[in-house]
Amino acid sequence: MGEHTYTPTAKDLSYTFGGVPPVASLRSGDVLTMFTEDCFGGAVTTVDDLPSQVCTFPYLNPVTGPFFIEDTEPGDTLAVHFLSIVPARKTGVSSTFPHFGALTSTSHTATLQPPLEERVWLYDIDAEAGLVRYRARNSDFTADLPLDAMHGTVGVAPAAFEARSTITCDAHGGNMDTPELRAGTTLYLGVNMHGAMLGLGDGHARQGQGESSGVAVEVAMTTTIAIEVIKGVPTLWPRIESDNAIMSVGCARPLEDAFRISQHDLVGWTAQLTGLDTLDAYQIVAQAGTAPVGNVVDPNYTMLASLPKHLLRGADLYGGTHERLRATPHPDATGTGAP
Amino acid sequence: MGEHTYTPTAKDLSYTFGGVPPVASLRSGDVLTMFTEDCFGGAVTTVDDLPSQVCTFPYLNPVTGPFFIEDTEPGDTLAVHFLSIVPARKTGVSSTFPHFGALTSTSHTATLQPPLEERVWLYDIDAEAGLVRYRARNSDFTADLPLDAMHGTVGVAPAAFEARSTITCDAHGGNMDTPELRAGTTLYLGVNMHGAMLGLGDGHARQGQGESSGVAVEVAMTTTIAIEVIKGVPTLWPRIESDNAIMSVGCARPLEDAFRISQHDLVGWTAQLTGLDTLDAYQIVAQAGTAPVGNVVDPNYTMLASLPKHLLRGADLYGGTHERLRATPHPDATGTGAP
Amino acid sequence: MGEHTYTPTAKDLSYTFGGVPPVASLRSGDVLTMFTEDCFGGAVTTVDDLPSQVCTFPYLNPVTGPFFIEDTEPGDTLAVHFLSIVPARKTGVSSTFPHFGALTSTSHTATLQPPLEERVWLYDIDAEAGLVRYRARNSDFTADLPLDAMHGTVGVAPAAFEARSTITCDAHGGNMDTPELRAGTTLYLGVNMHGAMLGLGDGHARQGQGESSGVAVEVAMTTTIAIEVIKGVPTLWPRIESDNAIMSVGCARPLEDAFRISQHDLVGWTAQLTGLDTLDAYQIVAQAGTAPVGNVVDPNYTMLASLPKHLLRGADLYGGTHERLRATPHPDATGTGAP
């Protein structure tokens, strides 16, 4: 097991999954502590820094990486376990963004209406107390919300020689923007090319389900992951394992299809794990499952289908990968942080 | 405050919201204990009772009622608090149904594929232990799931002189099929015609989020509600209040629109309750809200947008209706139950 | 064959399909000349008559009827042939309407943006020249467009005891808003209740495909129809026959489903008419069919799937109903017109 740290400079960041050379190599069993920039590239630091002015398309939502994962081939699965996700700054930022979000017309849900006002919010992050503080812009209303740090964007190079913007999610992962990707969980991604090409970014101090304003509480992160390569086991859509649940991730538009993909994958996974036939698995998922909403704002939406693990009666989940990675000792992260 | 009981005979059940004369009258403050049939009209009692054979369209999803609510007019709100929802039988039933459900083509998502096998599952309900027992049909797999009784269908007569099938939900409520409609919650429905015309049915011993197979754990219920009329306060889309959260309900296709409706309503409601301006309210909902999925199978899908009540700092919620109804003593329900 | 004329007064108009008693009776073979009001009830006569101010919800989109069609039962088909559709006024009206239309957020595609400006356009109708004249409001631009008179709304009472707003279309017809419903075509509607209960309205001097602004060139009409009852032949979704094509109509949201319904119905219809098996019929429809867009603005959208009739090699189409009705002599329409 190797322990690595990695802090990118601005020019090391990447803006697509696929089409980018690796910044470093990792092996199955390695632990990596890295710095990830926020979705605005750190350019929004005051409420007067309007993202549409201080950021330049397409230099949005940078990811750290890609990391070449040795001995991975199409048909393998890469497991990425989040040992810790720690805000690397004291302030998180959020905003509206012109023609982006769920409660506005957009470039695709195109209307003739002008955009909503672009407005920035700053959140104080109190990591010790586990809180982020919302402060209204047009009144003195404040509220403390639980810190629930997560990564919006985690992915590998897509299949079919594609390179996809880091703003999009799909079968390769990417900008899934689900609050379920928090420390303590393991993400399973199917490998599409030699080396997998793992990238991470878009830390959120927290986000609501749906991310309806289009932007979460964005913040740079110091994140430690442990990885494992599962040879010869394909994974079609991203899957997440927590201590208590298995989750299938669907990324698509319309939202129905994101739902269908996630439910379909979970039914098949449940059938495989329990020996139930397809309809019996469909039935138990329909009655016992939950459907956590990820985002309803990005180029593809994200829906999850989740089932409590205890219903699986100890079935073999990727060969015990999650338990193994969960037990990985956390390295000293000294020396990694915001530049 | 009047206490009432009501047990319908088969011919008293109704199959639309709107277009049906009332079966009885209630007043603000009344408590009613009633029997509701299951969505199959009680016709499915063994695994050989295939719903498409033992049920006759359109005699599906019967509701008890409608009840004429005295002194209600368009522009008022009817609050329906669920004091208790108790399974009236020992067995719940579920099934697949030809070309109905999320993981099959349907009458509307029409394909040339044949339907999935129609299969029935029976669930033992152990009300004392608070469990429902899933039993696979093609193996000896069983699993105990929490009893979480709820009503799939609660509504009033729609606006614009419409009569809508009890299988559909919309702004008038109806077949919302959300697991959030459990005992202890208050449902707010806008009144569309003199007398409101409240109906209830479609009890579920439990359901997963999304109800992906199209059918929950269906069971007749003995249900006690307390109602209150809120004069002069309109409610555009159904809203739910629990002890801990406020929730806006969107009913629509596609699923995006159900999401948008619910988020839009919750943002407006939050702004009204907190004094935040619209964008500040949008921001806090986006970061602190959840989006519980109702159904993704009915003629209209259901999404909820939910916000913790503590963020509202004690704002006035429909004049304290929920707290008042929550404190209503539960009547003796003797004499009401399955015929 | 009976010839009838019918001119409703304002109080005779109806606002739902279903739930309304008949205004008169017709028999198979009858010819009826009637007056239909425009979708605004005639209330918009100048550019200063903003619909949201001069109209009162739900008194929008009135239909003439319903007509009780003798000797019709569920499982029959009602054929409605349009012998003529003639504007009953010299001026057509169109408008934007707040939060209604394809290029604005709406009550369901809900956003936080304010509505577009509400604006009215008047069109001069020159029936003799076959033209309607568009005049811009904010410049002196004018354009003559072909008069192509049609009915947006034609339907019968829905199934399952429903009453549906005349603003909605569905399997019962209703507000389909397709430019294909012009004189010379025959509409086939499945009968859902004894008497069928036919209603017509929402005349358009013309409309574009999609009706993207939400409102066509609206005008009262003097319309003559000939009807025939086809006993024992069910029709699931509306179908249209012209001299050259057969068309299946799908009404649904999302638009994909309207497309799927129409294509699915046309494939089945083609298979039945030609003896092709399902996949062979699917193939010819896919290569030879067109997909005329109806509306993408109403509560349900409309898509048509169309196939040239010559590909059917003279197959029996509803027993030759269209040819028979097409040959009906046009009655003298004296005495019918705008009140």
Next chain:
Amino acid sequence: MGEHTYTPTAKDLSYTFGGVPPVASLRSGDVLTMFTEDCFGGAVTTVDDLPSQVCTFPYLNPVTGPFFIEDTEPGDTLAVHFLSIVPARKTGVSSTFPHFGALTSTSHTATLQPPLEERVWLYDIDAEAGLVRYRARNSDFTADLPLDAMHGTVGVAPAAFEARSTITCDAHGGNMDTPELRAGTTLYLGVNMHGAMLGLGDGHARQGQGESSGVAVEVAMTTTIAIEVIKGVPTLWPRIESDNAIMSVGCARPLEDAFRISQHDLVGWTAQLTGLDTLDAYQIVAQAGTAPVGNVVDPNYTMLASLPKHLLRGADLYGGTHERLRATPHPDATGTGAP
């Protein structure tokens, strides 16, 4: 003006837009005659060649190119005029494909149903008579359909460093699959990177609107294009100009959004060309426009919004590019054709 011919070998074909080095260079004003393979790479030649067996993902839908267009930069527009599109083989092929098409569940509209039968159809192409002959597989039914040759796939490298599969369409063009891309039309594509990187493929002897079976009448083509670079004029979404109409192309899911994008672009384009303000342009598009359906099967659907050119009163359309290219003499195409 340079005249070029280009015939790729199998290894010269490309499978993405973006991420591929150019095969040759062209200049504004050049004419190019090229060979394009069919979507199956020519591997389906008998009804027993099932595409899922004889083709290997991701080697589907190859395009000829990319061609580096000299002196193009982001912000320019590339005009591609089709002087001729001529089938390069005597036989066209079509098929169903497992879980692909509009009338089947798919990888994204995921259901638990098995796929439809995979079946291949061969079409005789009679270029002289201008016909393609459909032959049923399970009966002796045949039908002659008009030859209407077109390219399903024409595009440039996408923005934001993306590389997109040639199966997908988006703002960069790509697999639009609209029957409007026939000889005599000019396609306008916004340039996203230095050199534009034009690619073409996916010839169809004809297709229906919607391409509902997922596959058109596929055939290799000998195609001659004339190109022009329009400096400093950006084009956001693909646009098509024919002798009689202007058309905006929207590529998206859901289909509503493809519709909205196309209508929104056409309204803006019309306003710019006519001097009408936005709402006046919206109004004339809504009444005079058509909405030709492209495909409803690919990863993104295609809808077009079209307006008759005569309504534009001779407005300047990209500086007269279409008329200029339309007048280009057709070169001798000797020496180019199927290898």
